[in-house]
Amino acid sequence: MKCALVTGGSRGIGRAICLRLASDSEYHILINYQANQSAAEETLAEVQKLGRTGEILKFDVSDNDDTKSVLEKWQEANPDAVVEVIVNNAGITRDGLFMWMSHEDWSKVINTSLNGFYNVTNFFIQKMLRNKYGRIVNMVSVSGVKGTAGQTNYSAAKGALVGATKALAQEVAKRNITVNAVAPGFVRSDMTAELDEKELIxxxxxxxxxxxxxxxxxxxxxxxKKAGYITGEIININGGIYS
Known part of the structure; x- marks a missing residue:
């Protein structure tokens, strides 16, 4: 069984990615979520409507022990399953000016985006290298490429992930594993629902x-498979706001 894992796959961009992979590929879709079970179940139902199989995996990507224990149990229960695609999409924002930023708001944002990438990808990378195939896509942000005022923590987390993407891409390219990042600008989703769209447009x-x-x-x-010669790239998708 060949699988694609999407972290933070229950809502917004994560859900859309699960559905795109379900309609365009043969993969069994692994939908990771942390808190919103009903949203994860809705995503799974939509994946199944597209004629694809999938399942829900609940773990906190920022917690190495939790991530490892859930993924190990899943792997033991599915010894023949191979994860070929990882989309590191889980991320949170805790916006505010840096001078007033609490240590918790700094750490939580870094831990989810950056340590989440490590915890999930590191679990699978040796298996991918043995299989000589893999696709890793890291969701970053325009904030990680240009920096955004009021988002020093988020910009730091996503900027670090940009660097990690470029470095890991070089380490694993010979084994037919690509590592790329996608940097959205303003995208209509739960995360941007509070923003003043009319003003920002x-x-x-x-x-x-x-x-x-x-x-x-x-x-x-x-x-x-079409993207086999693209690796180490950060692709902006932002309507021209930073290009």
Whole structure:
């Protein structure tokens, strides 16, 4: 059984990626979530409607022990399963000016995006190297590429993930494993629901927010066999706001 794992796959961009992989590939979809079980179940139901199989895995990507224990149990229960695609999508924001930022708001954001990438990818990387095939896609952000005021923690986490993407890509390329990052700008989702869309659109050359499906289309391509010669890339998808 060949599988694709999407962290933070229950809502928003994560859900759209699960559905894109379900409709465009033969993969069994592993939907990771941390808190919202009903949203994860809805995503699974939509995956199944597309004629694909899937399952839900509950763990906190920022917690190494929790991640390891859930993934080890899953691997023991599915000894023949091979994870070929990892989409490191789980991320949180705790916005605020740096001078007032609590240590907790700094650590939580870094731990989810950056340590989450390590905890999940490190678990599977040796197996991918043995199989001589893999697609790793890291969800970063325009904030990680250009830096955004009020998001020093998020910019730091995503900027570090940009560096990690480029370095790991060089380590594993000979084994037919690609590592790329996708950097969305303003995309209509739960994470941007509180933002003043009318005001922000003035800054975006394309004159609109992106849709989660547009991001998922790009991720689906990078996760496919067609993208075998693209690695170590950070692909912006932001309507021209930073290009």
């Amino acid at each position: 003035k800054m975006i050359p394309a004159n609109r927010f992106g849709e989660v499906e547009e991001v998922a289309d790009l991720v689906g391509f990078l996760a496919s």
